[in-house]
Amino acid sequence: MFEDNAICKLLGIKYPIFQGGMAWIGTAELASAVSNAGGLGLIGAGHMPPDILRKEILKCKGWTDKPFGVNIMLMSPFVKEVMQVVVDERVPVVTTGAGNPGEYVPALKEIGTKVIPVVASVALAKRLVKGGADAVIAEGCESGGHIGEISTMPLVPQVVDAVDVPVIAAGGFADSRGIVAAFALGASAIQMGTRFVLSTECIAHPNYKNLVLKAKDRSTVVTGRTTGHPVRVIANKLTRTFFEMESNGATVEELEKLGEGALHRATHGGDVENGSVMIGQISGMLDDIKPVKDIIDDIVNGIAPVVANISRKYA
Secondary structure (H helix, E strand, O other), X not given: OOOOOHHHHHHOOOOOEEEOOOOOOOOXXXXXXXXXXXXXXXXXXXXXXXXXXHHHHHHHHHHOOOOEEEEEEOOOOOHHHHHXXXXXXXXXXXXXXXOOOHHHHHHHHHOOOEEEEEEOOHHHHHHHHHOOOOOEEEEOOOOOEEOOOOOHHHHHHHHXXXXXXXXXXXXXXXXXXXXXXXXXXXXXXXXXXXXXXXXOOXXXXXHHHHHHHHOOOOOEEEEOHHHOOOEEEEOOHHHHHHHHHHHOOOOHHHHHHHHOOHHHHHHOOOOOXXXXXXXXXXXXXXXXXXXXXXXXXXXXXXXXXXXXXXXXHHO
16 A cells, blocks of 8 residues: 555555654553554653663564664753664664754664654754755644644645655644645655554553543643743643743743653653643544554555545545
8 A cells, every 4th residue: 555655665664654752651562563553663762761772672672573763852861872772773763853863863874774853844854854864754833742833734845845855744643634634745654642642552651541531622732932842731730830930930940840750750650730741732532542553554444535535525
């Protein structure tokens, strides 16, 4: 079905579906399940120390013989060590966020690793492609977690028109309608984070998953705009405190201190009132938890009916 798809050919995967590299919950369990189901699973390195990342990579290698990747936050205090682990373990794909991976590209290319940065603007996409990126992930502000300012619908086609490498669309994708829309915008693949949070293989705390299940279309808010690091999360006690401190003139340091450890508090401790529940706007349309394979199969099998419906209505 996707034999000629640019991303599938580039990475050797069956379906053009990426799993978002989510810190704390993008573990080997989830990444290997996505890769085994035909997509590209990603271990979310976040601020993970290098020895922990190596263990996750080795687990993933033991659970899948398919391509997988590691998402690296370039703001991590361990970024140099983490990059060395990725090189040592010859990870097939690296996606990056929060910066320019340029200094690491030669070493990654030397071992055949494909480098795919996340971008939130056309200018950044052009700069990173010029620096050797094999593809880019154009991520709109509908996404959960750290976001840019441009939404997916206008961002993706502008990035597609600006670069000569495959583009993966991210932000607001969870079903067959979404992937067809991404293809219409010129993307070669989609990346999903929120949809995979609601999978049986995701290790997020049940409280975290249940809050996502209850989410409506307006349940998420964006914090941190004044700090320069906006983050989309579900509104809760933590976000109310954040906004109150922000309106009272709190410093960037005070606001960032409030967020320290907040994600882990929610993903692993289950405190979804005082923790950070990073999730995308698409959460409002999700109402079930099921195996990764079923999620991917449902999307792939639903593409033809969606296209047929479009043809009936508008041909």
